[in-house]
Amino acid sequence: MAYVIALVIVAFATWYLSNRLRRARLLLPPGPKPLPIIGCMLDLPSEKPWITYSEWSSMYNPDLVYIDLPMHPAVIIGSYTAAMDLLDKRSGIYSDRSPKVMYELTSWDYNTALMPYGQKWRTHRRVFHQHFHLGAVDVYRPVQLAVARRFLSWVLDMPEQSRRHVRQMTSTIIYRITYGKTIASMNHEYFIAAEKAVAGASMVSIPGAYWVEFFPFLKHIPSWVPGAKFRQVAEEILGHVINIRDKPFDEVREEFSKGTAPPSLAKILLEEVQAKHGTSSDFAFHEEVARNVAGIAYIAGADTTMAAAASATLALGMHPEIQQKAQAMLDELVGPNRLPDFDDIQQIPYIRAIVMEACRWMPPLPFLIPRVSLVDDEYKGYHIPKGCTLLPNVWAMSHNPEYYAEPDRFNPDRYFDKDGNIDPDVLDPTMLTQYWPFALLCNDYDQVLPYYWLVVCGFAEGGIKLSCDIPEAFGIIDPMAYATVLLVIGLITWYLSHKLRRTQPPLPPGPTPLPIIGNMLGMPTQRPWVAYSEWSTVYKSDMIYISLPLQPTIIVGSYKIARELFDRRSGIYSDRIPLVMDELTTWDFSTAFMPYGLWWRAHRRMFHEHFHSGAVDVYLPVQLAVARKFLLWVLENPKQTRKHVRQYGLTATIIYRVTYGKTITNMDHEYIVAAEKAVGALSMTAVPGAYWVEYFPFMKHIPSWMPGAKFKKVAEEIRSHVVSMRDKPYDDAKAEFSKGSAPASLARTLIEEVQGKYDEHPEAAYYDEVAKNVTGLAYAAGADTTMAAAVSVMLALALYPDVQRKAQALLDEVVGPDRLPDFDDLQELPYIRAIIMEAFRWMPPLPFVVPRASLVDDEYNGYHIPKGCTLIPNIWRMLRNPEDYPDPERFNPDRFIDKDGKIDPNVLDPALLIFGFGRRFPTSICSGRHFAMNTLDIYVASTLHVFDISAGVDANGVPVVLTSEYVGGMISGPRDFPTGFKPRSETALRLIREAKDSDIP
């Protein structure tokens, strides 16, 4: 009966929700009206698209304009605020490139700027960065200086060719640096090929330039078929790309093998590859990376720099008064008898302002390189569909009168305040192109700026036309092809979709889904790790596929697979699927749930600075003192020991003290109540399938009074607790700081750091929020997790008295009865560490850690893993694998001890699982793990040293029977807890009481 009712409800809900979905889709950003089938294809501008995009932004919506295009909907971002919000703060969603067919056909996708995100991209990026980061670029300065000076003589000899000289200067510098050679003339075949290849790339990047982007299967059409002109174009560009990327590199490689290669980046890269990968099987891969990186240096650096240098030169020619002002400054600082050099740079901010203004006035890349949305998203009430191309219109942003008065005027003075200093309130236009596309920051930027200004010498040539000069040979849309295209589309689509179905590997096995709602009804919300594990057994697979609406999910049940996916392929599996409940409750302030991006990195870096293994020693005195106070609390009230461990006790007191410099005095402390509620609620909302709104994100707009919107009320309540936990103590610390009365704490240190570094700078508010989140996070992420582990250790010790006895004997031996253990003793007590490791294994504090998301389609063990899939690591199952841990239900710390009494490195350390997997780059896993280990080590050693632990008795004096039942949600732990804590001796009693008069530092 209940089943029938459930089905009726589901049918109704499905109908209702799909209706809502249809309506929600109507809320796309406004934009030009599409035609049937071809959408806005015919409206797309092929020349100066940024101007048309700007007009659309003014006409439809300043932030976002939607362009309906077949298979590739696009959104133009017209405002800096929207660009920051989407491309920076939500960069995890918007950092992928649109994999263009024309990039692939022309081989342009060897360039990191156009390569889709993934492991290959990361390897290229890392190698490039090594040679072009801020600290590395100084070695190129002599070349930059010499060529910039030579440029002056070229201009003197042939001023009418100055535009060409600008190009020659930027090209020569990069060519010399990259391949160690000088090219005397711009007629050199390399430069000609480079010019053509870049013009080709510039052209194929124009959205809508080639229909093959809308119908990718067309790439298989042979070039003689009518309508396949794009193939001829691609082949021609490919020839140029190969010439510029392969030829000079192959020459250097040959010279390198003969030992005659001149010093250059290519030579260094070859040396590195030889030294690191000379004999390994991936030598060819790394040599290709070296070749690409050298090619990228030229290609990404020459024309972009040239465009900006040329526009600065043009502007100076048009504005003699600006020239004169700059020259007067140069005369004053440098004098007439020498040329300026790099040391003079810092001292003439006006030159810097000219460069900034040139970047604003004529941005070298007016609409940057498009991004793709990895998931469905929403911004300011508009829906941004998954797979949508985002075009940041930098030109519109840099000509926005709200930021730049009279935007068409070239005016370097706009960057100065009344005291003649660079005005931090004026948006630095280089931020528009350099800053927010986090992962795709221009690599060359650091090396470009220093010499950029050297060309600002007062030469001008009118009519410089930037970007997208399209050679005759490259026609764009061939109208004759239109009919042919439409005819072949049907056929090819049918053929390819059949082929795809046959070639794509199967999904992993899993429970049979129902139509539309998939496995939604079967998702376990109580002890889900057990059901996940049972599925693995039933379907005989450690990868289980669960079909959920809009959110395919795979449960990973083996450590081997987890390592392979989350560690080795971490570039693909490092992201999070942002949960709607995290957003509604504002729990997304936690780095554990934030998508990867600049915002995440800012948090992670700040947190890491204060909790990495070398930093946590400063907290040891607090941890030691609180662990000793804890013994006293237990002595005085053993029945409440569970509470002493948790919210107002050991774990909370330590973290609160470290973070805000204060001590919690009672369990009704408003902070503790709020934190307990916020963290407790998170633990439940994070259980996959707990709230249907995760599958139908648009439901978040339903008002909370509507039937079925209980999640909204839940979210509102949690939100109030999150805000109290995160904001209040930090705001208090700030108020005390401004009065000079803030006690020493992490909060005070961060406030000092932010104010000291950013002071009046616009970034101050940004970093103040990061600091607030980081302090909130220390408690939120650290208290309940550590508590869960601390509680399970005590239960285990009560259930396994033999373990207690063994540990106590060792403590007696190492520490002796007359004092309490301290941190120095722990080196000699590996058995204490083994107890903690076994508790982690026996009852992992986060049984399925924090799920990940796949950024691209992938394949493992013959199974297909779809892009955007959630991956849940079921570490509870992994930690019960009898191959790694024989007799897994038994609490047995000895499994970690080798025959010499040391920790056995051959047994899988549960810490490798319970703190999360792999590298969410730049570093990895839980940032608080060292701090947590210190707390647990001293707590376990101190407690065992003075107490015998047993189950205890109930209110009637009847002995309690403890079970090892394990309960909870995202954070889990034992249901039962012992209350029998008896001092081991009179001396132990005395040692415990000594803590009474001691202070917590």
Ligand code: HEM
């Ligand atoms: C036994 C205790 C702990 C356990 C089992 C634990 C476990 C975890 C796990 C599984 C994650 C998610 C990692 C991922 O997949 O991205 C995490 C993240 C995190 N944990 Fe812990 N944790 C513990 C203690 C602590 C403590 C004491 C702190 C703070 C002092 C802390 C701070 C954090 C932070 C800030 C994150 C967010 C991710 C990051 O940026 O590192 N944790 N923790």
